[in-house]
Amino acid sequence: xxxxxxxxxxxxxxxxxxxxxxxxxxxxxxxxxxxxxxxxxxxxxxxxxxxxxxxxxxxxxxxxxxxxxxxxxxxxxxxxxxxxxxxxxxxxxxxxxxxxxxxxxxxxxxxxxxxxxxxxxxxxxxxxxxxxxxxxxxxxxxxxxxxxxxxxxxxxxxxxxxxxxxxxxxxxxxxxxxxxxxxxxxxxxxxxxxxxxxxxxxxxxxxxxxxxxxxxxxxxxxxxxxxxxxxxxxxxxxxxxxxxxxxxxxxxxxxxxxxxxxxxxxxx
Amino acid sequence: xxxxxxxxxxxxxxxxxxxxxxxxxxxxxxxxxxxxxxxxxxxxxxxxxxxxxxxxxxxxxxxxxxxxxxxxxxxxxxxxxxxxxxxxxxxxxxxxxxxxxxxxxxxx
Amino acid sequence: xxxxxxxxxxxxxxxxxxxxxxxxxxxxxxxxxxxxxxxxxxxxxxxxxxxxxxxxxxxxxxxxxxxxxxxxxxxxxxxxxxxxxxxxxxxxxxxxxxxxxxxxxxxxxxxxxxxxxxxxxxxxxxxxxxxxxxxxxxxxxxxxxxxxxxxxxxxxx
Numbered sequence: 001x002x003x004x005x006x007x008x009x010x011x012x013x014x015x016x017x018x019x020x021x022x023x024x025x026x027x028x029x030x031x032x033x034x035x036x037x038x039x040x041x042x043x044x045x046x047x048x049x050x051x052x053x054x055x056x057x058x059x060x061x062x063x064x065x066x067x068x069x070x071x072x073x074x075x076x077x078x079x080x081x082x083x084x085x086x087x088x089x090x091x092x093x094x095x096x097x098x099x100x101x102x103x104x105x106x107x108x109x110x111x112x113x114x115x116x117x118x119x120x121x122x123x124x125x126x127x128x129x130x131x132x133x134x135x136x137x138x139x140x141x142x143x144x145x146x147x148x149x150x151x152x153x154x155x156x157x158x159x160x161x162x163x164x165x166x167x168x169x170x171x172x173x174x175x176x177x178x179x180x181x182x183x184x185x186x187x188x189x190x191x192x193x194x195x196x197x198x199x200x201x202x203x204x205x206x207x208x209x210x211x212x213x214x215x216x217x218x219x220x221x222x223x224x225x226x227x228x229x230x231x232x233x234x235x236x237x238x239x240x241x242x243x244x245x246x247x248x249x250x251x252x253x254x255x256x257x258x259x260x261x262x263x264x265x266x267x268x
Numbered sequence: 269x270x271x272x273x274x275x276x277x278x279x280x281x282x283x284x285x286x287x288x289x290x291x292x293x294x295x296x297x298x299x300x301x302x303x304x305x306x307x308x309x310x311x312x313x314x315x316x317x318x319x320x321x322x323x324x325x326x327x328x329x330x331x332x333x334x335x336x337x338x339x340x341x342x343x344x345x346x347x348x349x350x351x352x353x354x355x356x357x358x359x360x361x362x363x364x365x366x367x368x369x370x371x372x373x374x375x376x
Numbered sequence: 377x378x379x380x381x382x383x384x385x386x387x388x389x390x391x392x393x394x395x396x397x398x399x400x401x402x403x404x405x406x407x408x409x410x411x412x413x414x415x416x417x418x419x420x421x422x423x424x425x426x427x428x429x430x431x432x433x434x435x436x437x438x439x440x441x442x443x444x445x446x447x448x449x450x451x452x453x454x455x456x457x458x459x460x461x462x463x464x465x466x467x468x469x470x471x472x473x474x475x476x477x478x479x480x481x482x483x484x485x486x487x488x489x490x491x492x493x494x495x496x497x498x499x500x501x502x503x504x505x506x507x508x509x510x511x512x513x514x515x516x517x518x519x520x521x522x523x524x525x526x527x528x529x530x531x532x533x
Contacts, residue, residue: 027441028443046291046339214448268446322489327489328485328487328490330482332481332482332483333480343496345490345493346489347491349489
Protein backbone atom coordinates (compact mmCIF):
# COMPACT_ATOMS: atom_id res chain seq x y z
CA UNK A 1 0.00 0.00 0.00
CA UNK A 2 2.69 2.39 1.02
CA UNK A 3 4.80 1.36 -1.94
CA UNK A 4 1.89 2.00 -4.23
CA UNK A 5 1.39 5.53 -2.99
CA UNK A 6 5.07 6.30 -3.29
CA UNK A 7 4.89 5.03 -6.86
CA UNK A 8 1.96 7.31 -7.53
CA UNK A 9 3.82 10.23 -6.06
CA UNK A 10 6.88 9.49 -8.17
CA UNK A 11 4.73 9.19 -11.24
CA UNK A 12 3.17 12.57 -10.68
CA UNK A 13 6.60 14.02 -10.08
CA UNK A 14 7.72 12.59 -13.39
CA UNK A 15 4.77 14.30 -15.04
CA UNK A 16 5.89 17.57 -13.54
CA UNK A 17 9.21 17.08 -15.25
CA UNK A 18 7.56 16.67 -18.62
CA UNK A 19 5.56 19.81 -18.15
CA UNK A 20 8.65 21.62 -17.07
CA UNK A 21 9.99 21.21 -20.57
CA UNK A 22 7.09 23.18 -21.96
CA UNK A 23 8.77 26.51 -21.66
CA UNK A 24 6.17 27.96 -23.99
CA UNK A 25 3.62 27.75 -21.21
CA UNK A 26 5.56 29.72 -18.65
CA UNK A 27 5.06 33.40 -18.00
CA UNK A 28 7.68 35.72 -19.41
CA UNK A 29 9.28 38.56 -17.50
CA UNK A 30 6.78 41.14 -18.78
CA UNK A 31 3.86 38.99 -17.63
CA UNK A 32 5.41 38.58 -14.21
CA UNK A 33 6.00 42.31 -13.96
CA UNK A 34 2.37 42.93 -14.78
CA UNK A 35 1.22 40.62 -12.03
CA UNK A 36 3.69 42.18 -9.62
CA UNK A 37 2.35 45.62 -10.46
CA UNK A 38 -1.13 44.44 -9.54
CA UNK A 39 -0.17 44.23 -5.89
CA UNK A 40 -0.22 48.04 -5.81
CA UNK A 41 -3.97 47.82 -6.10
CA UNK A 42 -4.79 44.99 -3.81
CA UNK A 43 -8.50 44.47 -3.09
CA UNK A 44 -7.47 43.11 0.32
CA UNK A 45 -6.50 46.69 1.24
CA UNK A 46 -10.20 47.12 1.98
CA UNK A 47 -10.12 44.18 4.40
CA UNK A 48 -7.06 45.62 6.10
CA UNK A 49 -8.80 48.99 6.45
CA UNK A 50 -11.75 47.25 8.09
CA UNK A 51 -9.34 45.38 10.35
CA UNK A 52 -7.88 48.70 11.42
CA UNK A 53 -11.30 49.99 12.48
CA UNK A 54 -12.01 46.78 14.38
CA UNK A 55 -8.65 46.78 16.11
CA UNK A 56 -8.83 50.44 17.11
CA UNK A 57 -12.33 50.14 18.48
CA UNK A 58 -11.82 46.85 20.33
CA UNK A 59 -8.19 46.91 21.45
CA UNK A 60 -6.04 49.84 20.32
CA UNK A 61 -2.26 49.96 20.03
CA UNK A 62 -1.64 51.03 23.61
CA UNK A 63 -3.60 48.21 25.16
CA UNK A 64 -2.12 45.71 22.74
CA UNK A 65 1.42 46.88 23.47
CA UNK A 66 0.71 46.39 27.18
CA UNK A 67 -0.41 42.82 26.62
CA UNK A 68 2.83 42.15 24.77
CA UNK A 69 4.79 43.95 27.48
CA UNK A 70 6.36 46.54 25.17
CA UNK A 71 5.91 50.22 24.36
CA UNK A 72 3.79 51.38 21.41
CA UNK A 73 7.02 52.38 19.66
CA UNK A 74 8.41 48.87 19.95
CA UNK A 75 5.21 47.32 18.67
CA UNK A 76 6.15 46.88 14.97
CA UNK A 77 9.46 45.12 15.79
CA UNK A 78 7.56 42.88 18.20
CA UNK A 79 4.92 42.04 15.60
CA UNK A 80 7.62 41.17 13.06
CA UNK A 81 8.78 38.39 15.38
CA UNK A 82 5.63 36.29 15.57
CA UNK A 83 4.97 33.43 16.30
CA UNK A 84 6.70 34.00 19.65
CA UNK A 85 6.39 32.95 23.24
CA UNK A 86 4.22 35.14 25.39
CA UNK A 87 4.09 35.27 29.13
CA UNK A 88 1.12 36.51 31.11
CA UNK A 89 1.47 39.59 33.19
CA UNK A 90 -0.16 38.87 36.58
CA UNK A 91 -2.33 41.96 36.50
CA UNK A 92 -4.37 40.55 33.66
CA UNK A 93 -6.73 37.79 34.42
CA UNK A 94 -6.60 35.98 31.13
CA UNK A 95 -9.37 33.58 30.42
CA UNK A 96 -7.87 32.63 27.10
CA UNK A 97 -5.76 30.78 26.33
CA UNK A 98 -5.41 28.80 29.50
CA UNK A 99 -1.69 28.12 29.49
CA UNK A 100 0.09 31.36 29.16
CA UNK A 101 3.71 30.42 28.68
CA UNK A 102 3.37 29.16 25.20
CA UNK A 103 4.27 30.01 21.65
CA UNK A 104 1.41 31.86 20.00
CA UNK A 105 0.63 33.30 16.61
CA UNK A 106 -0.25 36.93 16.03
CA UNK A 107 -3.96 36.03 15.89
CA UNK A 108 -3.73 34.27 19.23
CA UNK A 109 -2.05 37.29 20.79
CA UNK A 110 -5.02 39.34 19.59
CA UNK A 111 -7.35 36.83 21.21
CA UNK A 112 -5.44 37.38 24.43
CA UNK A 113 -5.74 41.13 24.05
CA UNK A 114 -9.49 40.84 23.43
CA UNK A 115 -9.88 38.65 26.50
CA UNK A 116 -7.88 41.07 28.62
CA UNK A 117 -10.30 43.83 27.68
CA UNK A 118 -13.39 41.70 28.32
CA UNK A 119 -14.34 41.86 24.66
CA UNK A 120 -15.84 39.03 22.70
CA UNK A 121 -12.99 36.74 21.69
CA UNK A 122 -13.25 35.98 17.98
CA UNK A 123 -12.44 32.51 16.77
CA UNK A 124 -9.32 32.10 14.66
CA UNK A 125 -11.37 31.28 11.59
CA UNK A 126 -13.63 34.33 11.99
CA UNK A 127 -13.57 37.02 9.33
CA UNK A 128 -13.08 39.68 11.97
CA UNK A 129 -9.99 37.90 13.28
CA UNK A 130 -8.62 37.53 9.76
CA UNK A 131 -9.00 41.24 9.02
CA UNK A 132 -7.75 42.41 12.38
CA UNK A 133 -4.65 40.22 12.27
CA UNK A 134 -3.87 41.40 8.75
CA UNK A 135 -4.02 45.00 9.91
CA UNK A 136 -1.85 44.38 12.96
CA UNK A 137 0.71 42.52 10.86
CA UNK A 138 0.69 45.42 8.40
CA UNK A 139 1.97 47.64 11.24
CA UNK A 140 5.25 45.79 10.70
CA UNK A 141 5.29 46.45 6.95
CA UNK A 142 8.76 47.15 5.50
CA UNK A 143 10.41 45.50 8.51
CA UNK A 144 12.06 42.12 8.15
CA UNK A 145 10.64 39.02 9.79
CA UNK A 146 12.75 38.57 12.90
CA UNK A 147 11.41 35.34 14.37
CA UNK A 148 13.87 33.97 16.92
CA UNK A 149 13.68 30.20 17.18
CA UNK A 150 16.50 30.16 19.71
CA UNK A 151 14.84 32.66 22.03
CA UNK A 152 13.79 30.03 24.56
CA UNK A 153 13.22 26.37 25.11
CA UNK A 154 9.63 26.55 23.89
CA UNK A 155 10.59 28.10 20.55
CA UNK A 156 13.39 25.58 20.10
CA UNK A 157 10.91 22.77 20.62
CA UNK A 158 8.37 24.31 18.27
CA UNK A 159 10.78 24.66 15.35
CA UNK A 160 11.82 21.03 15.73
CA UNK A 161 8.19 19.93 15.85
CA UNK A 162 7.41 22.15 12.88
CA UNK A 163 10.12 20.59 10.76
CA UNK A 164 8.89 17.13 11.72
CA UNK A 165 5.37 18.03 10.59
CA UNK A 166 6.70 19.62 7.41
CA UNK A 167 8.48 16.41 6.48
CA UNK A 168 5.97 13.86 7.73
CA UNK A 169 4.20 11.97 4.97
CA UNK A 170 0.51 11.69 5.69
CA UNK A 171 -2.83 11.15 4.00
CA UNK A 172 -4.03 9.00 1.13
CA UNK A 173 -1.09 9.77 -1.10
CA UNK A 174 1.61 9.75 1.50
CA UNK A 175 2.58 13.32 0.76
CA UNK A 176 4.25 15.78 3.06
CA UNK A 177 4.75 19.54 2.74
CA UNK A 178 8.29 18.61 1.78
CA UNK A 179 7.06 16.48 -1.16
CA UNK A 180 6.35 19.65 -3.11
CA UNK A 181 8.44 22.24 -1.32
CA UNK A 182 11.80 20.57 -0.77
CA UNK A 183 14.83 22.36 -2.13
CA UNK A 184 15.41 19.84 -4.93
CA UNK A 185 11.93 20.13 -6.38
CA UNK A 186 10.96 23.78 -6.11
CA UNK A 187 10.73 25.46 -9.47
CA UNK A 188 9.33 22.42 -11.23
CA UNK A 189 5.73 22.60 -12.27
CA UNK A 190 2.50 21.28 -10.88
CA UNK A 191 -0.24 21.84 -13.45
CA UNK A 192 1.74 24.63 -15.11
CA UNK A 193 2.37 26.35 -11.82
CA UNK A 194 5.87 26.70 -10.44
CA UNK A 195 6.26 25.16 -7.00
CA UNK A 196 7.44 27.96 -4.75
CA UNK A 197 10.49 27.90 -2.53
CA UNK A 198 8.86 28.90 0.73
CA UNK A 199 12.01 30.43 2.14
CA UNK A 200 13.12 32.50 -0.85
CA UNK A 201 13.04 36.27 -1.08
CA UNK A 202 10.93 36.07 -4.23
CA UNK A 203 8.21 33.99 -2.58
CA UNK A 204 8.67 35.60 0.83
CA UNK A 205 5.92 33.29 1.97
CA UNK A 206 5.45 34.06 5.65
CA UNK A 207 6.03 37.78 5.24
CA UNK A 208 3.46 38.22 2.45
CA UNK A 209 0.50 36.43 4.04
CA UNK A 210 -2.26 37.61 4.76
CA UNK A 211 -2.71 37.76 1.04
CA UNK A 212 -5.47 38.26 -1.48
CA UNK A 213 -5.91 34.97 -3.32
CA UNK A 214 -6.99 35.59 -6.88
CA UNK A 215 -8.34 32.06 -7.20
CA UNK A 216 -10.70 32.75 -4.30
CA UNK A 217 -11.17 36.50 -4.58
CA UNK A 218 -10.63 36.76 -0.85
CA UNK A 219 -7.96 37.53 1.71
CA UNK A 220 -6.53 34.39 3.29
CA UNK A 221 -4.25 34.03 6.32
CA UNK A 222 -1.00 32.07 6.32
CA UNK A 223 -2.28 29.21 8.46
CA UNK A 224 -5.50 29.04 6.45
CA UNK A 225 -3.43 28.82 3.26
CA UNK A 226 -1.50 25.91 4.72
CA UNK A 227 -4.79 24.21 5.54
CA UNK A 228 -5.90 24.67 1.92
CA UNK A 229 -2.64 23.15 0.74
CA UNK A 230 -3.18 20.15 3.04
CA UNK A 231 -6.73 19.73 1.79
CA UNK A 232 -5.62 19.65 -1.84
CA UNK A 233 -2.89 17.14 -1.06
CA UNK A 234 -5.45 14.92 0.72
CA UNK A 235 -3.93 15.43 4.16
CA UNK A 236 -6.11 15.90 7.20
CA UNK A 237 -6.12 19.62 7.93
CA UNK A 238 -4.34 20.62 11.10
CA UNK A 239 -6.72 22.78 13.16
CA UNK A 240 -5.99 26.52 13.30
CA UNK A 241 -4.28 27.38 16.54
CA UNK A 242 -3.31 23.79 17.35
CA UNK A 243 0.19 23.23 18.67
CA UNK A 244 1.07 21.44 15.43
CA UNK A 245 -0.20 24.23 13.19
CA UNK A 246 1.62 26.88 15.22
CA UNK A 247 4.77 24.75 15.06
CA UNK A 248 4.46 24.52 11.27
CA UNK A 249 4.04 28.28 11.07
CA UNK A 250 7.14 28.73 13.25
CA UNK A 251 9.16 26.43 10.98
CA UNK A 252 8.04 27.96 7.66
CA UNK A 253 8.32 31.53 8.99
CA UNK A 254 11.86 30.73 10.06
CA UNK A 255 12.66 29.43 6.54
CA UNK A 256 11.90 32.89 5.24
CA UNK A 257 13.41 34.81 8.11
CA UNK A 258 14.71 38.22 7.05
CA UNK A 259 12.24 38.71 4.21
CA UNK A 260 10.44 42.02 4.16
CA UNK A 261 6.93 42.07 5.54
CA UNK A 262 4.39 43.33 3.03
CA UNK A 263 0.77 42.97 4.04
CA UNK A 264 -1.53 42.35 2.29
CA UNK A 265 0.19 40.17 -0.29
CA UNK A 266 -1.30 39.25 -3.64
CA UNK A 267 -1.20 35.59 -4.66
CA UNK A 268 -2.51 33.49 -7.47
CA UNK B 269 -20.50 47.70 -1.11
CA UNK B 270 -17.14 48.61 0.41
CA UNK B 271 -15.02 50.94 -1.69
CA UNK B 272 -11.64 52.65 -1.68
CA UNK B 273 -10.07 55.46 -3.70
CA UNK B 274 -6.30 55.80 -4.05
CA UNK B 275 -4.49 58.75 -5.57
CA UNK B 276 -0.92 58.15 -6.76
CA UNK B 277 1.65 59.48 -6.19
CA UNK B 278 1.01 60.89 -2.72
CA UNK B 279 2.57 64.27 -3.46
CA UNK B 280 1.53 66.22 -6.54
CA UNK B 281 1.17 69.78 -7.79
CA UNK B 282 -1.43 71.59 -9.87
CA UNK B 283 -0.74 70.60 -13.47
CA UNK B 284 0.50 67.07 -12.64
CA UNK B 285 -1.31 64.06 -13.98
CA UNK B 286 -2.08 61.58 -11.20
CA UNK B 287 -3.42 58.04 -11.21
CA UNK B 288 -6.81 57.44 -9.64
CA UNK B 289 -7.54 53.89 -8.53
CA UNK B 290 -11.02 52.91 -7.51
CA UNK B 291 -11.67 49.56 -5.80
CA UNK B 292 -14.93 48.00 -4.75
CA UNK B 293 -15.79 44.81 -2.88
CA UNK B 294 -18.34 43.23 -5.16
CA UNK B 295 -19.10 39.61 -6.17
CA UNK B 296 -19.48 40.51 -9.89
CA UNK B 297 -21.65 37.45 -10.48
CA UNK B 298 -21.86 36.62 -14.15
CA UNK B 299 -25.24 34.91 -13.94
CA UNK B 300 -23.65 31.72 -15.23
CA UNK B 301 -22.22 30.23 -12.06
CA UNK B 302 -24.09 27.49 -10.25
CA UNK B 303 -24.41 27.61 -6.48
CA UNK B 304 -22.44 24.69 -5.02
CA UNK B 305 -25.10 23.80 -2.44
CA UNK B 306 -28.42 24.45 -4.17
CA UNK B 307 -27.36 23.70 -7.75
CA UNK B 308 -29.24 26.78 -8.87
CA UNK B 309 -27.73 29.43 -11.08
CA UNK B 310 -26.62 32.48 -9.12
CA UNK B 311 -28.31 35.53 -10.65
CA UNK B 312 -26.13 38.08 -12.38
CA UNK B 313 -25.01 40.74 -9.92
CA UNK B 314 -22.42 43.20 -11.08
CA UNK B 315 -21.44 46.85 -11.01
CA UNK B 316 -22.78 48.40 -14.20
CA UNK B 317 -22.07 52.07 -13.78
CA UNK B 318 -19.17 54.02 -12.29
CA UNK B 319 -18.93 57.79 -12.56
CA UNK B 320 -15.91 59.84 -11.52
CA UNK B 321 -16.59 63.50 -10.74
CA UNK B 322 -14.13 66.20 -9.78
CA UNK B 323 -15.69 69.19 -8.00
CA UNK B 324 -19.04 67.90 -9.28
CA UNK B 325 -17.91 68.02 -12.92
CA UNK B 326 -17.81 64.77 -14.87
CA UNK B 327 -14.27 63.45 -15.20
CA UNK B 328 -14.96 59.97 -16.53
CA UNK B 329 -18.06 57.83 -16.95
CA UNK B 330 -17.92 54.07 -17.17
CA UNK B 331 -20.37 51.39 -18.17
CA UNK B 332 -19.08 48.11 -16.80
CA UNK B 333 -20.01 44.47 -17.25
CA UNK B 334 -19.87 41.12 -15.51
CA UNK B 335 -16.57 40.28 -17.22
CA UNK B 336 -14.71 42.44 -14.73
CA UNK B 337 -13.04 40.40 -12.00
CA UNK B 338 -14.54 39.92 -8.57
CA UNK B 339 -13.71 42.94 -6.35
CA UNK B 340 -12.92 45.07 -9.39
CA UNK B 341 -10.23 47.69 -9.65
CA UNK B 342 -10.61 50.60 -12.10
CA UNK B 343 -7.74 52.97 -12.77
CA UNK B 344 -7.73 56.20 -14.76
CA UNK B 345 -5.62 59.35 -15.00
CA UNK B 346 -6.53 62.83 -13.89
CA UNK B 347 -4.83 66.15 -14.57
CA UNK B 348 -4.89 68.07 -11.31
CA UNK B 349 -6.43 71.48 -12.07
CA UNK B 350 -7.13 72.66 -8.54
CA UNK B 351 -7.74 71.47 -5.00
CA UNK B 352 -11.11 69.87 -4.47
CA UNK B 353 -13.06 66.67 -4.06
CA UNK B 354 -13.02 63.62 -6.26
CA UNK B 355 -16.27 61.72 -6.02
CA UNK B 356 -16.92 58.25 -7.35
CA UNK B 357 -20.48 57.02 -7.74
CA UNK B 358 -20.84 53.31 -8.35
CA UNK B 359 -24.07 51.44 -9.00
CA UNK B 360 -24.83 47.76 -9.54
CA UNK B 361 -27.54 46.02 -11.54
CA UNK B 362 -29.63 45.42 -8.41
CA UNK B 363 -29.80 49.15 -7.83
CA UNK B 364 -27.40 49.35 -4.90
CA UNK B 365 -25.28 52.45 -5.14
CA UNK B 366 -22.41 53.90 -3.21
CA UNK B 367 -20.67 57.25 -3.16
CA UNK B 368 -17.01 57.52 -2.20
CA UNK B 369 -14.92 60.67 -2.08
CA UNK B 370 -11.30 61.60 -1.75
CA UNK B 371 -9.71 64.99 -1.19
CA UNK B 372 -7.43 66.27 -3.92
CA UNK B 373 -4.79 68.39 -2.21
CA UNK B 374 -2.05 69.62 -4.54
CA UNK B 375 1.09 70.99 -2.90
CA UNK B 376 2.59 74.26 -4.11
CA UNK C 377 -12.30 20.65 -10.48
CA UNK C 378 -14.21 23.72 -9.43
CA UNK C 379 -12.14 25.88 -11.67
CA UNK C 380 -12.69 23.61 -14.59
CA UNK C 381 -16.43 23.78 -14.25
CA UNK C 382 -16.18 27.53 -13.90
CA UNK C 383 -14.36 27.66 -17.21
CA UNK C 384 -16.82 25.34 -18.82
CA UNK C 385 -19.58 27.57 -17.53
CA UNK C 386 -18.06 30.40 -19.43
CA UNK C 387 -17.84 28.30 -22.55
CA UNK C 388 -21.42 27.15 -22.40
CA UNK C 389 -22.45 30.71 -21.96
CA UNK C 390 -25.30 31.00 -24.36
CA UNK C 391 -27.22 28.16 -22.77
CA UNK C 392 -26.91 29.64 -19.31
CA UNK C 393 -27.65 33.19 -20.32
CA UNK C 394 -30.87 32.06 -21.90
CA UNK C 395 -31.96 30.85 -18.48
CA UNK C 396 -31.75 34.24 -16.85
CA UNK C 397 -33.28 36.64 -19.36
CA UNK C 398 -35.33 38.59 -16.84
CA UNK C 399 -32.41 39.66 -14.71
CA UNK C 400 -30.30 40.43 -17.68
CA UNK C 401 -32.85 42.60 -19.40
CA UNK C 402 -33.70 44.44 -16.19
CA UNK C 403 -30.07 45.35 -15.87
CA UNK C 404 -29.74 46.39 -19.46
CA UNK C 405 -32.89 48.37 -19.99
CA UNK C 406 -31.39 51.19 -18.01
CA UNK C 407 -28.65 51.55 -20.56
CA UNK C 408 -28.91 52.51 -24.18
CA UNK C 409 -25.77 50.79 -25.37
CA UNK C 410 -26.85 47.33 -24.48
CA UNK C 411 -28.93 44.35 -25.44
CA UNK C 412 -29.12 41.11 -23.48
CA UNK C 413 -25.99 40.02 -21.67
CA UNK C 414 -24.83 37.97 -24.54
CA UNK C 415 -23.05 39.76 -27.27
CA UNK C 416 -20.64 39.04 -30.08
CA UNK C 417 -17.70 41.24 -30.96
CA UNK C 418 -19.40 42.23 -34.22
CA UNK C 419 -22.57 43.52 -32.63
CA UNK C 420 -20.73 45.11 -29.70
CA UNK C 421 -18.49 46.98 -32.13
CA UNK C 422 -21.40 47.96 -34.33
CA UNK C 423 -23.24 49.39 -31.31
CA UNK C 424 -20.27 51.64 -30.59
CA UNK C 425 -19.05 52.60 -34.04
CA UNK C 426 -22.37 52.72 -35.84
CA UNK C 427 -20.77 50.83 -38.68
CA UNK C 428 -17.60 52.93 -39.03
CA UNK C 429 -14.37 51.08 -39.60
CA UNK C 430 -11.98 50.28 -36.77
CA UNK C 431 -8.30 50.62 -37.64
CA UNK C 432 -5.55 48.78 -35.79
CA UNK C 433 -3.10 51.44 -34.66
CA UNK C 434 0.19 51.71 -32.82
CA UNK C 435 -1.27 54.75 -31.02
CA UNK C 436 -3.27 52.34 -28.89
CA UNK C 437 -1.14 50.28 -26.57
CA UNK C 438 -2.74 47.35 -24.83
CA UNK C 439 -0.89 45.33 -22.22
CA UNK C 440 -2.16 42.02 -20.96
CA UNK C 441 -0.18 38.96 -19.93
CA UNK C 442 0.64 36.52 -22.72
CA UNK C 443 -0.08 33.77 -20.24
CA UNK C 444 -2.62 34.34 -17.49
CA UNK C 445 -1.99 32.52 -14.24
CA UNK C 446 -5.66 32.58 -13.51
CA UNK C 447 -8.53 33.30 -15.89
CA UNK C 448 -10.56 34.94 -13.15
CA UNK C 449 -8.11 37.80 -12.69
CA UNK C 450 -6.33 39.02 -15.81
CA UNK C 451 -4.73 42.46 -15.63
CA UNK C 452 -5.39 44.71 -18.64
CA UNK C 453 -3.89 48.13 -19.27
CA UNK C 454 -4.65 50.49 -22.12
CA UNK C 455 -3.09 53.81 -23.01
CA UNK C 456 -3.78 55.90 -26.08
CA UNK C 457 -1.46 58.53 -27.53
CA UNK C 458 -3.33 61.82 -27.45
CA UNK C 459 -2.76 65.44 -26.38
CA UNK C 460 -6.08 65.26 -24.47
CA UNK C 461 -6.83 68.89 -25.40
CA UNK C 462 -10.30 70.34 -25.80
CA UNK C 463 -10.26 69.71 -29.57
CA UNK C 464 -8.20 66.57 -29.77
CA UNK C 465 -8.81 63.89 -27.17
CA UNK C 466 -9.83 60.32 -26.67
CA UNK C 467 -13.57 60.16 -26.13
CA UNK C 468 -13.74 56.57 -24.98
CA UNK C 469 -11.80 53.38 -24.43
CA UNK C 470 -13.69 50.12 -24.83
CA UNK C 471 -12.39 46.75 -23.68
CA UNK C 472 -13.65 43.49 -25.14
CA UNK C 473 -12.93 39.87 -24.24
CA UNK C 474 -13.63 38.44 -27.67
CA UNK C 475 -14.63 34.93 -26.62
CA UNK C 476 -16.59 35.62 -23.46
CA UNK C 477 -20.35 35.23 -23.64
CA UNK C 478 -20.76 38.93 -23.27
CA UNK C 479 -17.65 40.32 -24.90
CA UNK C 480 -18.02 43.73 -23.27
CA UNK C 481 -15.90 44.39 -20.19
CA UNK C 482 -15.95 48.15 -19.81
CA UNK C 483 -16.84 51.26 -21.80
CA UNK C 484 -14.84 54.14 -20.42
CA UNK C 485 -15.89 57.66 -21.47
CA UNK C 486 -13.03 60.07 -20.92
CA UNK C 487 -12.77 63.85 -20.94
CA UNK C 488 -9.81 66.19 -21.59
CA UNK C 489 -9.63 66.62 -17.79
CA UNK C 490 -8.17 63.11 -17.62
CA UNK C 491 -4.88 64.54 -18.89
CA UNK C 492 -3.82 61.16 -20.24
CA UNK C 493 -5.92 58.55 -21.98
CA UNK C 494 -5.25 55.55 -19.76
CA UNK C 495 -7.40 52.83 -18.29
CA UNK C 496 -6.47 49.74 -16.30
CA UNK C 497 -8.54 47.00 -14.75
CA UNK C 498 -8.74 43.21 -14.24
CA UNK C 499 -11.04 41.00 -16.24
CA UNK C 500 -12.31 37.42 -16.31
CA UNK C 501 -11.44 35.33 -19.33
CA UNK C 502 -13.38 32.11 -19.83
CA UNK C 503 -10.83 30.65 -22.19
CA UNK C 504 -7.73 31.49 -24.22
CA UNK C 505 -8.69 34.41 -26.45
CA UNK C 506 -7.93 37.86 -27.86
CA UNK C 507 -8.49 40.92 -25.72
CA UNK C 508 -9.44 43.90 -27.87
CA UNK C 509 -9.17 47.57 -26.98
CA UNK C 510 -10.94 50.17 -29.11
CA UNK C 511 -10.29 53.89 -28.73
CA UNK C 512 -12.91 56.34 -29.89
CA UNK C 513 -11.17 59.58 -30.91
CA UNK C 514 -12.76 63.02 -30.77
CA UNK C 515 -12.51 63.32 -34.56
CA UNK C 516 -14.85 60.36 -34.92
CA UNK C 517 -12.30 57.70 -35.87
CA UNK C 518 -11.85 54.37 -34.13
CA UNK C 519 -8.42 52.88 -33.42
CA UNK C 520 -7.73 49.48 -31.93
CA UNK C 521 -5.16 47.09 -30.52
CA UNK C 522 -5.48 43.48 -29.52
CA UNK C 523 -3.54 40.83 -27.70
CA UNK C 524 -3.90 37.12 -27.29
CA UNK C 525 -4.01 35.83 -23.72
CA UNK C 526 -3.46 32.14 -22.97
CA UNK C 527 -5.45 31.03 -19.96
CA UNK C 528 -3.97 28.14 -17.96
CA UNK C 529 -5.54 26.10 -15.20
CA UNK C 530 -2.41 25.95 -13.15
CA UNK C 531 -1.42 25.04 -9.70
CA UNK C 532 -2.48 23.24 -6.64
CA UNK C 533 -5.60 25.01 -5.33
